[in-house]
Amino acid sequence: MKVLFLVPRLEKASTRYRVLQYLPALDENGIDHEIIALSFELRNRARLHSKIWSADVVFIQKKLFTFLELLWVYQAAKRLIYDFDDAVMFKSEPASIMQQVRQMKRFANTIKRSGLVLAGNRYLKEQAQVYNKNIKVLPTVLDMTRYVVRPEGLKSNQCVTLGWIGSKGTLRYLQAISPALERLGQRWPGLKLKIVADDFFDLQHVEVIKKIWRSEEEIVDLHSFDIGLMPLADDVWTRGKCGFKLLQCMAVGLPVVCSPVGVNAEVVSDGREGFQANSHEEWVDKLGALIADSSLRQTMGRHARELVLEAYSLAANAPLFISYLKGDFV
Numbered sequence: 001m002k003v004l005f006l007v008p009r010l011e012k013a014s015t016r017y018r019v020l021q022y023l024p025a026l027d028e029n030g031i032d033h034e035i036i037a038l039s040f041e042l043r044n045r046a047r048l049h050s051k052i053w054s055a056d057v058v059f060i061q062k063k064l065f066t067f068l069e070l071l072w073v074y075q076a077a078k079r080l081i082y083d084f085d086d087a088v089m090f091k092s093e094p095a096s097i098m099q100q101v102r103q104m105k106r107f108a109n110t111i112k113r114s115g116l117v118l119a120g121n122r123y124l125k126e127q128a129q130v131y132n133k134n135i136k137v138l139p140t141v142l143d144m145t146r147y148v149v150r151p152e153g154l155k156s157n158q159c160v161t162l163g164w165i166g167s168k169g170t171l172r173y174l175q176a177i178s179p180a181l182e183r184l185g186q187r188w189p190g191l192k193l194k195i196v197a198d199d200f201f202d203l204q205h206v207e208v209i210k211k212i213w214r215s216e217e218e219i220v221d222l223h224s225f226d227i228g229l230m231p232l233a234d235d236v237w238t239r240g241k242c243g244f245k246l247l248q249c250m251a252v253g254l255p256v257v258c259s260p261v262g263v264n265a266e267v268v269s270d271g272r273e274g275f276q277a278n279s280h281e282e283w284v285d286k287l288g289a290l291i292a293d294s295s296l297r298q299t300m301g302r303h304a305r306e307l308v309l310e311a312y313s314l315a316a317n318a319p320l321f322i323s324y325l326k327g328d329f330v
Contacts, residue, residue, distance in 0.1 A: 002032040003325055004055035006073075008063050010037050014085050017140050017244070018120075019061055025318040031325065038063055045072075052076040057325055060114075064088055064106040074113045081324065082110055085120030085140050087240025089127055107131075116324060120242040121263040127240075136324060139263075140242045143314040147251035149305060150223040159190040160291045162206075163225025163254070165213065165245050168199035173231045173238075173259075180283035181206050188291055196221045222252045226297060227290050228274075230258040231283075243267045250274075251308045255300035257286050267312075273304040 003026070007015040019035065026033050036051065049072070052058055058077040062084050065073065074080060089107035091100055111117055111131040118138040119125040125135045162181070164174050174195070185191050185205030194209040195201075196218075202208055211221060222228075228249025232238045239262040246267060249256050256274035258264045270276040275286035290297050310316065 001030075001056050001326070002034070002054070003057045003059055004051055005033065005035040005059045005061060006038055006063060007035060007061045008038055010035070012062075013244070014062055014140075017142075018083055018085060018138075019059070021141075021143055021314055022318060022321050025314075025322060026325075029322050031322070049076055057081060059083065059325070060110070062086065062088060064103070064110055066106065067109055070106075070109055070113060079116075079327070080114045081116045081118065082114040083118040083138070084124060085242045085244075087124065087127070087237050090236050090240075116327075118324060121240070122266070123239045123262055138317065138321065138324070139312050140244050140247070141312050141314050141317045142247060142251045142308060144251060144309055147219065147222075147248065147308075149253040159192055160188070160226045161192040161194050161209070161224060162227050162229055162287070163194045163196070163222070163249065164229045165196040165218075165221070165248065167197055167213075171195075171197060171199050171201070173233060174229065175201055176233070177229075177231045177280065177283050178203060180280045180287070183280075183284050184287055184291065187288065191291065194221070194224060218248075219252070222248060222254070225249065225254055227287065228254045228256040230256060230264060231277075232259040232261040232264065234259070234261045238262060247308055247312050250301075250304035251312075253301040253305040255290055255297050255304060257283065257290070267307070268304075272300065273307055274300050 005019050007019055009015065023033060052073060053076045057079045059081045089104050091103050108131050111128045114132060117128050117132055117135045119128055119135055120140055122137055125137050128135045181193060181203055182205045185203065192207045192209055193203065194211060196211045196213050198213060200208065200210040230246040241262050243263040246256055246258055246264060250273060256268060257277050258268055260276040260278065265276065268274050268276055277283040277286050
């Protein structure tokens with residue numbers, strides 16, 4: 001059996017976590033595979049057509065083709081699987097009505113012609129079910145041999161560090177809770193906020209630690225947090241997010257506070273793995289409870305890691321991924 005993975009770019013996070021990290025499991029199961037970055041290979045259509053034709057399964061990760069491109073792939077593929085972990089049916093940036101319509105048409109055409117669709121969460125599944133009934137939820141998962149618990153006694157100071165990992169495009173969600181963070185900084189002098197990203201902002205009453213994100217330093221950065229944050233606005237785009245940055249914090253044993261938007265509300269049971277916060281008052285109260293109580297942080301962090309191990313780990317989901325590729329699932 002040979003699987004051809006068509007991905008937007010090799011360095012994209014969705015490619016790394018929804019394709020590349022499964023490759024050892026494919027090797028163990030004797031499944032031949034090849035990965036093609038479409039950003040380059042679409043220029044060489046004859047070569048790409050030959051590879052699509054020779055594969056048993058063509059796995060498209062997130063890319064939405066034009067109708068003619070999709071038809072070209074569909075006619076050559078023996079079996080087509082489409083995988084997505086974002087609300088790709090909507091434009092994330094401001095767009096005209098015509099652009100939005102065109103995006104939805106591309107999504108609809110792709111879903112209709114796929115033999116199987118893998119959606120990152122239930123919201124995405126619901127969007128796809130309008131066009132295809134063969135939809136399975138496959139969360140974005142973590143290799144827990146890499147995401148290890150922070151060693152005991154790693155932090156020598158008593159100051160609590162709130163942590164956030166993201167990018168310039170999502171920094172506005174963290175900035176939106178700045179008033180709550182300022183109030184917490186006034187209540188707890190010495191409180192820190194560590195931002196691991198490619199852009200930053202300052203606060204008046206909280207020391208902000210600014211760290212450029214690097215893949216090889218990601219675990220060390222997570223270990224420097226005491227509490228993980230994932231605030232979000234509530235819109236059609238954010239409801240499609242798969243809570244990955246939330247899961248990263250939970251995987252290393254951190255308690256979290258999040259906006260109950262999309263999958264966040266499914267991942268975090270309010271009061272067990274962390275808290276859900278709907279308003280500035282709730283952000284202040286719930287973060288305050290964790291800042292004040294180290295034993296509560298430890299208990300919630302333990303529950304958080306247990307949940308990731310059970311439901312969102314690579315080990316738990318790899319057999320499912322293999323079954324989807326083979327088509328031997330119910």
